[in-house]
Amino acid sequence: MAFDNLQEKLTRTLRNLQGKGKLSENNMEDTLKEIRVALLEADVNYTVVRNFLNEIREEALGQEVLTSVEPGEALTKIVHDGLVKLLGEEEPLNFAPSGLTVIMLVGLQGTGKTTQAAKIAYQLKKQNRRPMLIAADVIRPAAIDQLKTLGAEIGVEVYSLGTDTSALETAQRGVAYAREKHYDTVLIDTAGRLQIDEELMQELQAMKETLSPQEILLTVDALTGQDIVNVASAFHEQLNVTGLVVTKFDGDSKGGGVLSVKAVTGVPIKFTGVGEKIEDLETFHPERLAERMLGMGDVVTLVEKAQEKMDMEQAEKDAEKLLSGKFTMDDLLRQIEQSQKMGPLASIAKLLPGMSEYSKALEDSDADKQLVKTKAMIQSMTREEREDPSLIRSSRKRRIAEGSGTTTTDVNRLLNQYDKMKKMMKQLSGMRGLFGL
Ligand SMILES: Nc1nc2c(ncn2[C@@H]2O[C@H](COP(=O)(O)OP(=O)(O)O)[C@@H](O)[C@H]2O)c(=O)[nH]1
Ligand SMILES: [Mg+2]
Structure with a gap:
């Protein structure tokens, strides 16, 4: 996922501060320096970094962070808000108040215009709109076929006049056709x-002047880094672009271009493309990305993902319990069972508060196999032991290991893990009020 590296660094830097009773001026400057390095290493635009840090410092001094009760948490909150500001407000698509909405997709070759056009059409269809696609990339016949294939896949009509008609004429006639057929959106x-x-x-x-589109969406490839800013500036100068779709966000980009582009060009990010499949498109939520970047986990996305897959009522009860600090082995077992339903562990851990730094370790290890073992160990515990794992001492450890076909080292590891999670949950419940979770 994009930003992994930056996220790791920011999380570590800020976690170091948390729980520290006192924050000194030196301490804070060190932290700001570390944040600066992390941002520059992620290729964030130099001026953007400078302004960002100045604002953070000013805000921190203004709020008297140094003398606040929980300085680490307070500074984290300020950095969070700074990131949200950098990324801009959430901006939904602009639809015509009545009649047909026209959306143009523009961008360099290979950045994902054709794919995102279909992805957006698919989303609109799910929202009960009536979208139509127009194939106005008339230079390569393959491009028209690609759009037709995608259109067929999602059941959306694709208007095309082949490669002999100009792009402008195709678009004009396509829009007239869409009006006639009472479609409400053309892409x-x-x-x-x-x-x-x-x-x-x-x-x-010429297309813009003739059609007066409600939206001109520019696709930019997250993997091109800083170049996003240059490309966006150039397109914006000529076309007054209304929004960006950052594609290949699922790849291993450093994130600097994405973080800088709104501040430099003023063009908001509206969507991110997170894979090659038709459903791999997300509305851009600056708030959620900022939280994910600070290792606070993207709780909302996780819940949305979970809603489809797991028992919500149980999940809510669990969340309450987790945050109240009462967290037993039975709860851990249920978490494991639920997360197994949701997919590979590493991708979920990334969304969980405090778990992001473990997700790498999970990717590298046989984490999913480990889960099976963990389950077996918990199932070998008595009811009392599950409620209060501190009861588990040497002879009990041996019994559990034997019962589950594991070793006492495995049992020790599980107990350690449990202690760590319990601590993290406590920390999180302390931070919860700050972020309105
Ligand atoms: N991983 C990933 N690949 C994408 C994404 N969007 C598009 N692609 C791939 O990028 C390539 C170029 O996409 P395409 O829509 O043809 O780009 P266009 O030339 O701008 O129309 C295709 O192989 C797509 O499957 C995305 O969000 N993530
Ligand atoms: Mg294309």
Whole structure:
């Protein structure tokens, strides 16, 4: 996932501060320095970093963080808010108040225009709108076929006049056709080039002037890093782009371009593409990304994901219990069972508060096999032991190991893990009020 490295660093830096009773001026400057290095290493624009840190420092001094009860938490909150500000407000798609909404997708070749056009159409369809796609990338026949295939997959009509009609005429006639057929949204897939050129821009400008679209969405590839900012600036200058779709967000990008682009160009990010499949598109929530970046986990996304897959009532009870600090082995067992329903452990851990730094370890190890073992150990415990694992001493450890086909080392490891989780849950419940979770 994008930002992994940056996230790891920010989380570690801020976690070091948490729980510390006192924060000194030196201490805080060190932390700010570490944040600065982390951002620069992630390729965040230099000026953006400087302004960001100045604001954090000013805010921290203004709020008298140094003398607050929990300085680490207070500073984390300030950094969080700073990130949200950097990423901008959440901005939904702009639809025409009545009649047809026209959305143009523009961008360099290979950044994912065609794929995102279909993904957005698919989302709109699920929201009970009536979308249609227009194949206005008329340079390569393969591009038209690609859109037709995607359209067929999601049951959305694709309008095309082949490669002999110009992009502009195709788009114009497509829009007229959509009106006639009472569609409410058209998404126009346009051509891209390997780099920005005059001819491409003129073609897009002509289309914009003729069709007055409600949205011009620019696809940018997260993997191109800082270049996102340059590409976005160039397109924005010529077209007044209304929003960005950052694609390949599932890849291993450093994130700096994504973090800088709103601050530098003023163009908001509206969606992120998180995979090649048609459902791999997420509305961009600055708040959630900021939380994920600070290792606070993206609780909301996790809950949304979970809602589809697990018993919500039980999950709510569990969450209450976890946050109240009463966390037994039975709860751990249930967490394991529920998370097994949701998919590979590493991807979930990333969304859990405090767990992000473990997700790498999980990816590297046979974590899912480990779960089976853990389950067996918990099932070999008595009711009292599950309620109060501190009862588990040497002879009990041996019994549990034998009963579950594991070793006492395994049992010790589980007990340690349990203690750590319990501590983390306590910490989180302390922070909960700060973030309105
Ligand atoms: N991993 C990943 N791949 C993507 C994403 N969006 C598009 N792609 C892939 O990127 C390639 C180029 O996409 P395409 O839509 O044809 O780009 P276009 O040239 O701008 O129309 C295709 O192989 C897509 O499957 C995404 O969000 N994540
Ligand atoms: Mg294309």
